[in-house]
Amino acid sequence: MTSAYIALSYWDVALAAIFLVLNGALSLLLRLQLERQLAISALRMVVQLFLVGLVLKTVFAIASPWLTLLIALVMVGFAGREIRARQERRLRGVWGYGLGAGAMMLAGMIVTTTALTTQIGPDPWWSPRYALPLFGMILGNAMTGISLALDTLTTTVHREKLAIEAQLLLGYRRFDAVAPFTRRALRAGFMPIINSMAATGIVFLPGMMTGQILSGVDPAEAVKYQILVMFLIGGATGLGVLGAVLASVWRLTDNRHRLRLDRLGGPAA
Template sequence: MTIDPENWEVALAAIFLILNAALSLALNLGFVRQMTIAAVRMVIQLSLIGLVLDVILTSKSAGLTALVACVMVGVAGYEVMARQEAPLKGIWGYGLGTGTMLFGAALVMMFALNVTIQPEPWYDPRYAIPMFGMMLGNAMTGIAVGLNALSTDLISRRAAVEAHLLTGATRWEALAPTMRRAANAGLIPIINAMAATGVVSLPGMMTGQILAGADPAQAVRYQLLVMFLITGATGIGLVIAIFGAALRLTDNRHRIRLDRLKRD
């Protein structure tokens, strides 16, 4: 049996958003505006992507698939920058997160499409776009959290880092604790997801396959594959982003360059 909820049934589920908004107003928590904007964006974006995918999946065009992927990367890059309290100034603020996220997600997706899944053709949008979206979305979260942790930690611990530099440490030695904390922060979401998967939660892909009537063992294999790929994309992009940000926030004379951050 295929579950196909009606529009009114989907709208009815939104009653819980209204409940959350009411609680926020009653307790003065201040997240009504953010949640409302996010919900409206989600509805519009999913509705549009549903129409776009209907055309792309029918055509199986490599060009259209690449175009959708580029749009996804562009929006995700903006989100990485927007989620940071003190992003890098200039093109670095957008380019570092976008480039590292694209590299990690594209590398892992190409491996998946050509080695493990092997659709025909390899760029079949029915596989390529959902896979790329999962890689990109998780890499986006990890990189945004990691870069934000790096910049905020460096701001708060600037005196300690500079003390290490004054004693003769290189910029990499002085920044090592900050970079480790940033890497740990960026990987926490995906590590928690892996640790809880199967016991605390059944992931969306696995749940969707089971609801569609797939064999649970097959759904488990697909989910394991996806989780390994997501973790790989997130880790690769995050590590490169952290090293890139550390390089940008220092110079060849081993000085801290917080002037390269956009701070309110």
């Protein structure tokens, strides 16, 4: 029972902006001073999405594995910057960018590649029409988890310096001394995906599933896809968060079991 996909005209799309314009007018009227930000971000969204649509169209048409990989790497690059920007205190040098981005890339690529080659199985397996949206969803969630976890870790370790050093002075090993704070960081990183799995289907319908249903796919099929994607997202986020946090703990301490806050930068301005 696949119904027809209803194509939208540009006029339909523009009409949908009416309510946003209304919000802007209200903001002006009530002096909320949100209208500028609202307008800019709406405009950014439109430009970015048109561009990405253009890029995807081209990439799908060219269908080259190397181009697909290149786009994936560019996505990692932007997500890595986002992780770095969301941390109040970050590791000095390349570590501040590299650990988060590296863990995210590794986890995302492992999970995406496995799903493409075994479960979804497009032909060829790297087909950009499947690989890029899937990688994007996984990356976005891993990014949120990792940035929350790293921000929690660095802020807590910085605040709990006395407690950590007290344990080191009593002969605790470095990973033991930081363990309570590592756990707190991991919990912060896992929470969004745990919450979203628990609330999915009751509190909200996930965007991907909604999109598939709107474009005429049988809801039962859309649900299957969504569950698969949720598992992949959960798995990749977990791996990414774990990798990024453990690597950061390793970098924040040294092999003489010292706390190395000198490797942590000051608070971001």
